[in-house]
Amino acid sequence: MSDFTRRDVVKAGVGIAAASALGGPALAQAPEWKIQPEKGASLRIMRPAKFVQGDETLFLENTAKYEKMTGVKVRVDSEGWEDLVPKSAVAANVGKGPDVVYGWHDNAHQFPDKLANLNDVANYLGAKYGGWYDLAQKYGKRGNNWISIPLGAAGAKIVWRKSMVQAAGFNDVPKDYPGFLKLCQALKAKGTPCGFALGNAVGDGNGWTHWVLWGHGARMVNEKDQVTLNSPETIAALEYAKQLYDTFIPGTLSWLDPSNNKAFLDGQISLTANGISVYYAAKTATDPKIKELTADIEHAQFPVGPVGRPTESCTMVPAMVFRYSKFPNAAKDYIRFMMEKEQYEPWLEASIGYWGHPLRYYENNKIWTVDPKHTPFNAVVKNSLWLGYAGSLGYASAGALADYIVVTMFASVCSGAKSPKDAAAEAHKRAERYYKI
């Protein structure tokens, strides 16, 4: 970090001011992009394995287009999700490997001093495309400097069966917590319960428990990284979750990430939280019984808790350029190129709603309106908080998250093993091991 010059910092500040002043999602007067790839440059890119076929197809097509336009040779490797973190960490440590890594959400904050400063890319894109959402800035920036450029984020919404919710006497998913609890109770009474994962499920388990936690105004740490988990708000969140759990289908304590998809598509649950994947599994199913569900599946925003703002989370994919790269300009230029409208829009559309955009301008993309069921996913990045809220991102937040402290706290209350008070106190103690006092 120490060798960012003062000029970089000043430039970054100006850029952000300009970006936030623009506000609206209209395409701004194009700022000038001056960075040209080095002569004879070649790049190695590492990215997560595809979410959907279209994602990878368009990513590779856009890359081929870049090669043709600039003459830079680019090789793209797709890596399994769980291999991505250790591989990029090894690259950072040994100073050798891919030039650009599209990693997982807080990766960049685990080795910030191994990464190139990307202020020029971020400021250019932010100014041109209506600015970055707050969450994109949180993930992308360390202090005043951009250390990664968010490509997009995969998020979840409430996924529900219209026929079942209507049979329970509701037309829509209520927008507040008490109403949502009533709906879940009514669904249970009708024999079509809801279900949310309480096993050690990286995506689904963390997703809904943090939503309830933050929705009550509770959080693991405050802005100064002091652990604040043992609080009346946390206890209120746990009490609410316990009531909600009593309406779940039996067995959710063992659910991992795929479990709710399976139960939902089998018609065993009426409502859960998930990405757009369940809907697409139904839409593209060859089994007529599953395909039938397509018309009955609806998506809704997560209800908003007493705290008064949406409190969901998402999985951000940040692009990082390693300092050891011999062609930093080509790397920056490539990242910029992939985020430009001409490339990004077809890619966003081919990803059929799996990826949420981090730049405001893309709110208007037709993928969000071509099917009304896509629309709630438009707000994934806009509505989300980061896992580690309200503290900083880094080793402590990553460690606490990987140890499932929040999921375990909720699961021990829901299973009846611990009282909310005891569970909050224990989780607080566990969090303090990471956020050392």
Next chain:
Amino acid sequence: MTTAAINRTGSLVRKPLVEFLDNRNVLSVLCMIPAAALLLTFLTYPLGLGVWLGFTDTKIGRAGLFIGLENYVSLFDDGVFWLVVFNTLLYTTVATVLKFGLGLYLALLLNNHLPFKAILRAIILLPWIVPTVLSAIAFWWIYDAQFSILSYMLEKMGLIDQYIDFLGKPNNARASLIAANVWRGIPFVAICLLAGLQTISPSLYEAAALDGATSWQRFRHVTVPMLMPILSIVLTFSVLFTFTDFQLIYAITRGGPVNSTHLMATLAFQRAIPGGQLGEGAAIATAMIPFLVAATLSSYFGLQRRKWQQGERDD
């Protein structure tokens, strides 16, 4: 002329070298170097590095500083760590006892003259041949809260009216995972013990039968002592495999619910790689070593009792 001279000097140089190489001590050292190099590079170095990492605060992406026993002190105060040690010991003990009881029983059965003996023995090995991850995924479905075939059958038979929560309750989850591990581990035990049984000379049984020994006495005083050496080796291996189990847990529960099925290996991985705390993960892994050494030593002392076999007294 010149070629001859070179030859002569060449052989003059080679002679002491040949003698040097002919020396048995030198030769034995030389022959051991490749094996030693392999062991040092691929076993000792990684093990040493792991132990060293346990004494540092290394994070993923950042080299660490030596912090002495800090990781261990912090683990000592960590309730989750102790829960995991308990889980691991329980898992290893129960699974090993079951694997041995059932494996020995199976080996004795297979040692009899059965029709299609060869095919039966091949089939017995199947659970062990299937890659662990595949069998783990199969068990994950068998234990599924909504789609369990076991619950389905029991319900159809009218024995239960609600699906069994195999993996949702701590003790159910532990029992389910132990069952999966036992299923997977039995063939190894059974086939190894079967090999041991077949080395026992039939004349011993004949002699015992002539002396009027009952079948229990024959088992107790002929089979068990003769099987002891291989039994202790198989026991050690089985304990080592079970103690360090990772794949079954990671595929079926990831350590949940509420950490009730986390083993030391899975916790070490979880904290080191997804959690980025390499130092702490290494410390947890290192904490497994005393247990593993104890298991190995017990096998060593088991082998010392070989005198049994020669019919000498045990002293």
